[in-house]
Amino acid sequence: MHIVTAKEMYEADRYAMETIGIEGKLLMENAGRAVADKAAERVNKAMHILVMCGSGSNGGDGFVIARTLLGWGYTVRVFQLAPDDKISGDAAYHKQLYQNIGGKIEQWESAASLAAALQESDVVIDAMLGIGVTGKLRPPYDQAVETVNQAGLPVISVDIPSGVPADEGHDGFVGIKADRTLIVAEPKQSLFAQQTASYYGSWEVVDIGLPSQACANSSRYVWGMEETRAHLGERGRFSHKGSHGKALLIGGSQEMPGSITLTTKAALRGGSGLVTTGTVPQAIPSIAAHCAEATYLSLNADDRGRIVLQDVDVSGYDALAIGMGMGREQATADFTRKLVSEANIPVLVDADGLHHLKQDMRILTQRRHPLILTPHPGEMAMLTDFEVKDIIRRPFAISRHFAIEYGVYLVLKGSFTIVTDPEGNQWVNTSGNAGLAKGGSGDALSGILLAQVMQQQNIQEALSLGCYIHGMSADQQVTSNHSMHDLTASDVIDGLATVFRTLS
Ligand SMILES: NC(=O)C1=CN([C@@H]2O[C@H](COP(=O)(O)OP(=O)(O)OC[C@H]3O[C@@H](n4cnc5c(N)ncnc54)[C@H](OP(=O)(O)O)[C@@H]3O)[C@@H](O)[C@H]2O)[C@@H](O)CC1
Ligand SMILES: [K+]
Structure with missing residues (x-):
């Protein structure tokens, strides 16, 4: 499934109409009918349904929905926000069909007239504004949105909650707080952006018959259970520990022995064949006490137990992860940069390692082998010199630019983790919950990602799989043994057993 901007959605629309020859009226009919079908799962015939229609095609969808539900025997009334002469084209055609079967329309007069209509209603279908919204909401939409939000009725939004922008990067908007959004054709970027996602409520995408090539201009995709099941490799019956990769974790x-302990445990549970953890001698006993299955490489340390500049031979390993709990000493940073620039295997850099790289970003472009960076928004801000709030406003654009500029795989962690490949294609992870917003989550994720990188031919698929598995474990844990409050990274690692059993 693609993730589109408003522009890309309009291009897809145009492709359907001009190249394929599907009439706009028909697309609107398909959209309205598909939404009505899904909305009918949430309403019953005793309810009074208020369909709020704006002047554009989103309103046109609303007229189709109203006609369809009325035809099925539901109690429906339409509340129209725009004057009659503003409704034209396909929307006017569908408005006429609704009226032809006896559908009634009330016009906006004031916020009080809407409040009165809402008092007599049990549920609102919000077809006021879709992806065509631009700028600050104008009257009467601004008042209408606030009146609906204050009414406290269940709201089902059509395509996008009215007022919410389709694209990332917009602030200061006023939007419907929907309980459910039935998205037309393809999810919009704002569904996966932190400042807009919560407006959608629960969501589902409805099919309107656009072929997938209509969205060929979008290089953003959803990564969910379906993709995970399709790509998770099976362990062959005759495979041995060497078939599943030898990981080196540094x-x-x-x-700070805790982070690398979690990464070691996660790399083992995540499917690696063999795991060697390279760390300072002082930390080995405590890590080994938790991870009997790993082997250890004792690295030179300074008198305070921090890794110093030295040579490490990575031949014999299939992939390297570096950075967790190392601290930011200059000698440690010099070591990280040396190893990252010399290692001729896939390398994943996280946490302190990202700070070490920032001292000389040329290393990123000079590497000839895959480099994976896994920052959270704070680390991404540090790497790019943006502020955290910019990263949160425009995660797609900033990640894409960075991954292309430096030729790296980027895993920008967050409520919707985005995996970007060096060509700028992006996959948004859909598993996980707020229980993951804790120290240690990222360390566990690094171990799982590295394990998956060694199982898959395609690095992006490995990273998306790893992110999904990590989030899925958290989701399963909070529905069975834990809550979002108490969930820890160790619980997530323990939960991998159930995840792999569910998926295999
Ligand atoms: N994707 C698909 O394939 C299909 C998509 N379909 C549907 O079409 C929808 C997109 O339709 P759209 O292009 O007509 O835009 P839409 O969101 O209805 O808004 C336009 C109206 O909003 C108004 N307006 C704008 N900004 C405003 C503001 N700040 N404050 C106040 N008003 C504002 C603007 O007014 P104007 O500027 O003209 O005065 C104009 O009248 C899409 O979301 C989906 O539901 C399906 O029907 C078929 C297949
Ligand atoms: K809407």
Whole structure:
């Protein structure tokens, strides 16, 4: 499934109409009918349904929905926000069909007239504004949105909650707070942006018959259960520990052995054949106490137990992860940069390692082998010199630009983790919950990602799989043994057992 901007959606629309020859009226009919079908699952015939229609095609969808539900025997009235002469084209055609079967329309007069109509209603279908919204809401939509939000009725939005922009990067909007959004054809970018996602409520995409090539201009995709099931490799009956990759994990320090412990455990549970953890001698006993299955590489340390500049031979390993719990000492940073620039295997860099790289970003472009960076928004801000709020406003654009500029795989962690490949294609992970917003989650994710990188031919698929598996474990844990409050990274790692059993 693609994720589109408003522009890309209009291009898809145009492709359907001009290249394929599907009439706009028919697309609107398909959209309205598909939404009515899904909305009918949430309403019953005793309810009074208020369909609120704006002047554009979103309103046109609303007229189709009203006609369809009325035809099925539901109690429906339409509340029209625009004057009659503003409704034209396909929307006017469908408005006429609705009226032809006896449908009634009330006009906006004031916020009070809408409040009165809402008082007599049990549920609102919001077809006021779709992807065509631009700028600050104008009257009467601004008042209408606020009146609906205040009424406290269940709201089902058509395509997008009215007032919410389709694209990332917009602030200061006023939008419908929907309980459910039935998205027309393809999810819009704002569904996966932190400042807009919550307006959608629960969501589902309805099919209106656009072929997938209509969205060929979009290089953003949803990664969910379906993709995970399709790409998770099976362990062959005759495979041995060497078939599933030898991982080298480097991190930790005397005072911070916890992060690399979690990464080690996660790399083991995540499917690696063999895991070697390279760290300072002072940390090895405590890590080994938790991870009997790993082997250890004792690295030179300074007198405070931090890794110093030295040579490490990575031949014999299939992939390297570096950065967790290392601290930011200059000698440690020099070591990270040396190893990252020399290692001729896929390398994943997280946490302190990202700070080390920032000292000389040329290393990123000079590498000849895959490089994977896994920042959270704070680390992404540090790497790019943006502010965290910019990263949160425009995660897609900033990640894409960065991945292309430096030729890296980027995993920007967040409520919707985005995996970007060096060509700028993007996949948004759909698993996970707020229980993951804790220290240690990222360390566990790094271990799972590295394990998956060694199982898959395609690095992006490995990364998307790893993100999904990590989030799925958290989702399963909070529905069975844990809550979002108490969930820890160790619980997520323990939960991998159930995840793999569910998926295989
Ligand atoms: N994708 C598909 O294939 C299909 C998509 N379909 C549907 O079409 C929808 C897109 O339709 P659309 O292009 O007509 O835009 P839409 O959101 O209805 O809004 C336009 C109206 O909003 C108004 N307006 C704008 N900004 C405003 C503001 N700030 N404050 C106040 N008013 C504002 C603007 O007014 P104007 O500027 O003209 O005065 C104009 O009248 C899409 O979301 C989906 O539901 C299906 O029907 C068929 C297949
Ligand atoms: K809407």
